[in-house]
Amino acid sequence: MDTCLETERLALRYLTGGSPTAPELVRERHLPNILAGYEKWGGDLGLFAAHEKDGGAFIGWFILRPEPEGPLDEVELGYRLRQAAWGRGYATEGSRALLGKAFAELGVRMVWAETMSVNHGSRNIMEKLEMTLADTIPTPPDMEMVEGSEHGGVRYEITREQWEQR
Numbered sequence: 434m435d436t437c438l439e440t441e442r443l444a445l446r447y448l449t450g451g452s453p454t455a456p457e458l459v460r461e462r463h464l465p466n467i468l469a470g471y472e473k474w475g476g477d478l479g480l481f482a483a484h485e486k487d488g489g490a491f492i493g494w495f496i497l498r499p500e501p502e503g504p505l506d507e508v509e510l511g512y513r514l515r516q517a518a519w520g521r522g523y524a525t526e527g528s529r530a531l532l533g534k535a536f537a538e539l540g541v542r543m544v545w546a547e548t549m550s551v552n553h554g555s556r557n558i559m560e561k562l563e564m565t566l567a568d569t570i571p572t573p574p575d576m577e578m579v580e581g582s583e584h585g586g587v588r589y590e591i592t593r594e595q596w597e598q599r
């Protein structure tokens with residue numbers, strides 16, 4: 434477990450500054466929220482585990498979900514992959530599939546994604562997906578310890594019309 438946490442510190446660099454999330458917090462807050470999302474959205478939206486087609490190894494997860502009190506046709510895209518899976522195009526591949534699901538199956542109007550300005554890997558994915566830089570955003574208070582947080586964050590968006598015209 435310690436080795437696993439150690440190798441995932443880099444994955445948390447732009448999220449928590451590298452610190453692992455306390456297991457109690459995962460058990461008591463995050464997991465119940467994730468499970469409640471499957472109930473609420475019938476499995477169409479929420480958190481998606483990603484596995485390699487070849488061998489089935491767990492490589493990380495994606496989200497496609499609305500804000501807690503937001504409209505159902507505006508959803509957030511996000512991704513967190515294990516370091517061992519980086520650099521193989523998986524984040525772009527998974528995100529493309531989720532954009533397709535959102536627009537072609539679920540009738541979503543707009544997909545948005547946010548990241549730290551300095552998270553070039555994440556921004557590259559948004560740009561490869563032909564999402565548009567829509568805004569700059571302040572760093573959330575719980576992310577001020579993250580390296581580069583003084584540069585704030587960015588928000589990218591893509592509408593169904595833009596997705597259809599690509």
Ligand SMILES: CC(C)(COP(=O)(O)OP(=O)(O)OC[C@H]1O[C@@H](n2cnc3c(N)ncnc32)[C@H](O)[C@@H]1OP(=O)(O)O)[C@@H](O)C(=O)NCCC(=O)NCCS
Nearest residue numbers: 444512513514519520521522523524525548553554555557
């Ligand atoms: C960001 C992350 C999802 C990228 O996953 P990935 O599967 O390696 O990404 P892809 O292979 O699809 O790469 C997409 C593009 O970004 C580039 N890229 C990936 N990581 C990069 C980095 N750290 N710096 C610069 N470019 C990077 C890739 O080269 C690729 O561009 P290319 O096709 O022109 O070569 C992964 O590094 C990760 O999970 N990081 C930790 C969690 C995180 O920061 N999530 C985002 C929070 S908003």
